[in-house]
Amino acid sequence: xxxxxxxxxxxxxxxxxxxxxxxxxxxxxxxxxxxxxxxxxxxxxxxxxxxxxxxxxxxxxxxxxxxxxxxxxxxxxxxxxxxxxxxxxxxxxxxxxxxxxxxxxxxxxxxxxxxxxxxxxxxxxxxxxxxxxxxxxxxxxxxxxxxxxxxxxxxxxxxxxxxxxxxxxxxxxxxxxxxxxxxxxxxxxxxxxxxxxxxxxxxxxxxxxxxxxxxxxxxxxxxxxxxxxxxxxxxxxxxxxxxxxxxxxxxxxxxxxxxxxxxxxxxxxxxxxxxxxxxxxxxxxxxxxxxxxxxxxxxxxxxxxxxxxxxxxxxxxxxxxxxxxxxxxxxxxxxxxxxxxxxxxxxxxxxxxxxxxxxxxxxxxx
Numbered sequence: 001x002x003x004x005x006x007x008x009x010x011x012x013x014x015x016x017x018x019x020x021x022x023x024x025x026x027x028x029x030x031x032x033x034x035x036x037x038x039x040x041x042x043x044x045x046x047x048x049x050x051x052x053x054x055x056x057x058x059x060x061x062x063x064x065x066x067x068x069x070x071x072x073x074x075x076x077x078x079x080x081x082x083x084x085x086x087x088x089x090x091x092x093x094x095x096x097x098x099x100x101x102x103x104x105x106x107x108x109x110x111x112x113x114x115x116x117x118x119x120x121x122x123x124x125x126x127x128x129x130x131x132x133x134x135x136x137x138x139x140x141x142x143x144x145x146x147x148x149x150x151x152x153x154x155x156x157x158x159x160x161x162x163x164x165x166x167x168x169x170x171x172x173x174x175x176x177x178x179x180x181x182x183x184x185x186x187x188x189x190x191x192x193x194x195x196x197x198x199x200x201x202x203x204x205x206x207x208x209x210x211x212x213x214x215x216x217x218x219x220x221x222x223x224x225x226x227x228x229x230x231x232x233x234x235x236x237x238x239x240x241x242x243x244x245x246x247x248x249x250x251x252x253x254x255x256x257x258x259x260x261x262x263x264x265x266x267x268x269x270x271x272x273x274x275x276x277x278x279x280x281x282x283x284x285x286x287x288x289x290x291x292x293x294x295x296x297x298x299x300x301x302x303x304x305x306x307x308x309x310x311x312x313x314x315x316x317x318x319x320x321x322x323x324x325x326x327x328x329x330x331x332x333x334x335x336x337x338x339x340x341x342x343x344x345x346x347x348x349x350x351x352x353x354x355x356x357x358x359x360x361x362x363x364x365x366x
Contacts, residue, residue: 022287028280029264030245030252032191036261042182048168049075049175051184055159056082059093064158064196066098068151070111071171079170080114087121095123098199100152101207101215102133106143112213120211126203127215128152131233132271134226144337150271152206158196161189167299178327180299190255191263194248198267201244205237238272245276282310290315297321300328301348308351312358322348 025031042048056063056079063083070076087093095118104111104127115125130150133141137149157164168180185191205223207215217224223233245267268277285307288294294316301322303311311318325331325341332338355361 024283025264025280026253028276029266030194030248031255032188032194032252032263032265033255033257033259034185034188034191034261034263035259038186038188039261040184040186042164042184045168045175045178045180048164048166048180048182049079051164051182052079052157052170053082055157055162055164056086059086059159060090061092061160062094062096062158062196064096064156064199065170066152066154066156066199066202067170068100068153068155069103069106069169069171070097070099070114071169071173072107072109072111072114073172075172075175076170077114080118083123084117084121087118087123091122096196096199096203097123097125098152098154098203098206099125099127100147101127101129102143102147103151106147112209115209116211116213119209124203125209126206127209128202128206129225130271131225131230131237134230138226152202154199154202156195156199158192158199161192162186163188163192163195173329181297185263188263190252191265194265197244197248198265201241205233205240234272238269238274241267241269241272241274245274278304278306282306285310285314285316288314288316292316293319295319295321299323301344301351303347303351308354312355312360320348 042051063086070080083095087095097115097118099111112125112127115123119125130152133146133149138146141149155166155168157166157170162185164182164184166180166182168174168178168182174180204218205221205225206218207225208218209215222228223236225233264280266277266280267274270278285294294314296311296318298320299322301320322344325345328341328344330337330340333340
């Protein structure tokens with residue numbers, strides 16, 4: 001389950017070309033127009049962390065955080081304590097957190113235990129559980145390995161009407177030495193309302209954390225993610241997300257505002273039957289003009305067959321940036337898990353061999 005944003009900046013000279021080439025996006029995703037001066041790229045893990053702390057200290061109405069997990073190291077603990085202090089100072093502040101159930105429950109000291117003080121002050125904590133992890137598989141797969149089945153992977157860090165869209169989790173390694181993307185979008189109420197609503201929508205069919213560290217379903221949700229029939233949960237959850245998304249799509253279509261930057265949020269929840277991002281990404285790659293240069297950046301190189309075909313068939317030039325094995329959290333892990341970083345390198349090597357066999361070449365940097 002992921003969120004992506006396509007950010008299109010169009011200077012006045014090229015705005016017409018952009019609309020002509022990519023106006024089809026407006027039928028695929030909600031559109032949010034804003035000024036480029038409202039968008040800032042944070043340059044380092046430390047700037048990302050300090051911005052999270054500063055925005056947490058000064059939020060007035062709402063804080064909405066969606067991540068894979070919240071770490072338990074000193075920096076992540078300080079962030080949780082900062083949010084806890086802010087809740088005490090501003091009791092009317094709405095705090096909403098969405099994490100993945102399996103990752104947030106790993107170990108005795110985990111995301112759930114760290115968030116209990118916030119939960120006690122009225123903060124809402126939701127834990128998404130994939131419908132694929134059920135039955136004997138759920139009983140037999142140990143912690144860490146059960147995360148392979150499916151995860152909540154959105155990274156949304158929202159404070160009042162400003163939001164950081166990132167790929168980084170809320171843990172010490174991402175605050176210190178793991179470089180990721182961090183796009184800060186300031187003072188954009190419409191986009192913030194959409195993202196807050198998206199987190200709320202997914203939280204509706206996720207487990208709710210109680211003050212005594214138990215988990216329960218939301219009162220108005222009928223289907224259990226692993227005890228109900230899989231099709232019942234998937235159909236209901238997928239419909240819930242699609243209905244929300246389509247409402248915003250219709251609403252944004254009526255907005256005729258034209259500024260120099262447009263943001264199109266894309267979502268991918270394939271296990272729930274929602275494949276919006278995959279469809280748009282394939283079309284973006286396929287529509288790249290001949291001899292254009294396209295850069296693909298990924299922490300984990302593992303292109304699907306569909307994406308591989310799009311890249312191979314394209315007339316554009318591609319540079320691929322992937323993480324070095326030393327940046328992978330599984331490096332040095334015991335057992336088979338320790339080989340995961342090198343497996344990504346092997347996948348990249350095989351992809352390069354495939355291109356070479358077709359008389360093509362690609363520069364892959366890691």
